[in-house]
Amino acid sequence: xxxxxxxxxxxxxxxxxxxxxxxxxxxxxxxxxxxxxxxxxxxxxxxxxxxxxxxxxxxxxxxxxxxxxxxxxxxxxxxxxxxxxxxxxxxxxxxxxxxxxxxxxxxxxxxxxxxxxxxxxxxxxxxxxxxxxxxxxxxxxxxxxxxxxxxxxxxxxxxxxxxxxxxxxxxxxxxxxxxxxxxxxxxxxxxxxxxxxxxxxxxxxxxxxxxxxxxxxxxxxxxxxxxxxxxxxxxxxxxxxxxxxxxxxxx
Numbered sequence: 001x002x003x004x005x006x007x008x009x010x011x012x013x014x015x016x017x018x019x020x021x022x023x024x025x026x027x028x029x030x031x032x033x034x035x036x037x038x039x040x041x042x043x044x045x046x047x048x049x050x051x052x053x054x055x056x057x058x059x060x061x062x063x064x065x066x067x068x069x070x071x072x073x074x075x076x077x078x079x080x081x082x083x084x085x086x087x088x089x090x091x092x093x094x095x096x097x098x099x100x101x102x103x104x105x106x107x108x109x110x111x112x113x114x115x116x117x118x119x120x121x122x123x124x125x126x127x128x129x130x131x132x133x134x135x136x137x138x139x140x141x142x143x144x145x146x147x148x149x150x151x152x153x154x155x156x157x158x159x160x161x162x163x164x165x166x167x168x169x170x171x172x173x174x175x176x177x178x179x180x181x182x183x184x185x186x187x188x189x190x191x192x193x194x195x196x197x198x199x200x201x202x203x204x205x206x207x208x209x210x211x212x213x214x215x216x217x218x219x220x221x222x223x224x225x226x227x228x229x230x231x232x233x234x235x236x237x238x239x240x241x242x243x244x245x246x247x248x249x250x251x
Contacts, residue, residue: 004216004217004221004222004223004224004250005034005035005059005061005222005223005224006032006033006034006035006223006224006225006226006243006246006247007033007034007035007036007037007059007061007062007223007224007225007226008028008033008036008037008225008226008227008239008243009036009037009039009064009187009225009226009227010024010028010036010037010038010039010040011039011064011227011229012226012227012228012229012231012235012238012239013028013235013236013239014039015235016235016236017040017042021042021043021044022042022052025052025053025056025058026056027236028056028058028239029056029057029058031236031239031240031243032243032247033058033243034058034059034061035058035059035060035061035223036053036058036059036060036061037061037062037063037064037090037185037223037225037227038060038062038063038064038084038086039064039092046079046080046081046083046084047083049084050083050084050085053084059085060081060084060085060086061086061088061185061222061223061225062086062087062088062089062090062126062159062185062223062225063080063081063084063086063088063089063090064090064091064092064128065077065089065090065091065092066091066092067091067092067093067094067095067107067110070089070091070110070114070125071110074113074114074117074118075117077089077114078117078118078121078123081118081121081123082121082123086123087122087123087124087222088123088124088125088126088184088185088222088223089114089118089123089124089125089126090125090126090127090128090159090185091107091111091125091126091127091128092128093128093130094107094133099132099143101137104143104146104147105150107147108146108147108150108151108156111125111127111147111151111155111156112151112152112155112156115151115152115155115156116152116155118155119154119155124157124184125155125156125157126156126157126158126159126184126185127147127156127157127158127159128159128161128187129144129158129159129160129161129164129165130161130164131164131165131167131168133147134165134168134169134170135168144175148179148182153181153182156182157182157183157184157185158175158179158182158183159183159184159185159186159187159225160172160175160176160179160183160186160187161187161189161227162186162187162188162189162207162209162212163187163189163190163191163199163207166191166206166207167191167197172207172208172212173208173211173212173215176212176215176216176219177215180215180219180220181219181220183216183219183220183221184220184221184222184223185221185222185223185225186212186216186221186223186224186225187225187227188202188209188212188224188225188226188227188242188246189202189207189226189227189228189229189242190202190203190204190205190206190207190209190242191205191206191207192204192205192206193205193206198230198232199228199229199230199231201228201231201233201238201241201242201245202226202241202242202245202246203242203245203249204241209245209249210249213246213249213250217250224246226239226242226243226246228242
């Protein structure tokens with residue numbers, strides 16, 4: 001098996017989690033996942049969730065924390081990760097109403113500040129991209145490159161999402177190569193080859209997942225994280241198909 005852990009972003013199972021959070025975690029464990037990327041605690045405290053994860057032999061691989069919390073209560077966020085035994089905080093998105101050049105400048109400042117605080121506690125802070133960060137500013141600067149190049153590489157990392165990079169017309173491997181010392185987490189998802197470019201299970205679409213895996217197997221990537229934003233199957237069927245593909249590629 002590859003050195004990389006395999007996790008699932010729990011947002012993929014949001015509807016299942018609303019009905020039975022703990023039961024859904026058990027199903028994730030039964031599918032053979034090493035960990036989960038959190039997108040909420042299912043109404044539990046960090047300590048309660050840690051106990052559940054330990055019982056299921058699941059690791060809190062990383063945690064998507066909204067920018068508003070990173071701005072308003074970074075100390076509390078870091079304390080929660082210490083309780084969870086979670087080594088990675090991820091800023092999941094820049095809100096839709098904050099896409100000006102000035103907003104990105106403020107984002108970088110926040111990422112640097114929270115990243116420095118996190119690093120002091122042995123925790124990394126990463127930014128997760130969508131496709132809108134690839135739309136250049138008027139001066140031609142690409143926002144995602146701006147985030148990476150203007151932030152401190154010791155404090156701010158990347159969780160590149162290969163689907164959204166492909167959706168924006170980019171080559172995911174090129175981004176992974178350019179910032180390969182700053183990519184502890186990689187979001188894996190595929191894309192249908194029809195005009196809709198819908199989310200697809202790994203190995204069934206047009207993203208060169210094999211090239212991504214080949215590259216990330218030899219650089220400091222700790223976790224491959226499967227995410228299926230939406231699915232034409234049930235979410236559990238979708239992530240099962242993706243993890244089975246991934247395991248076949250990494251034995």
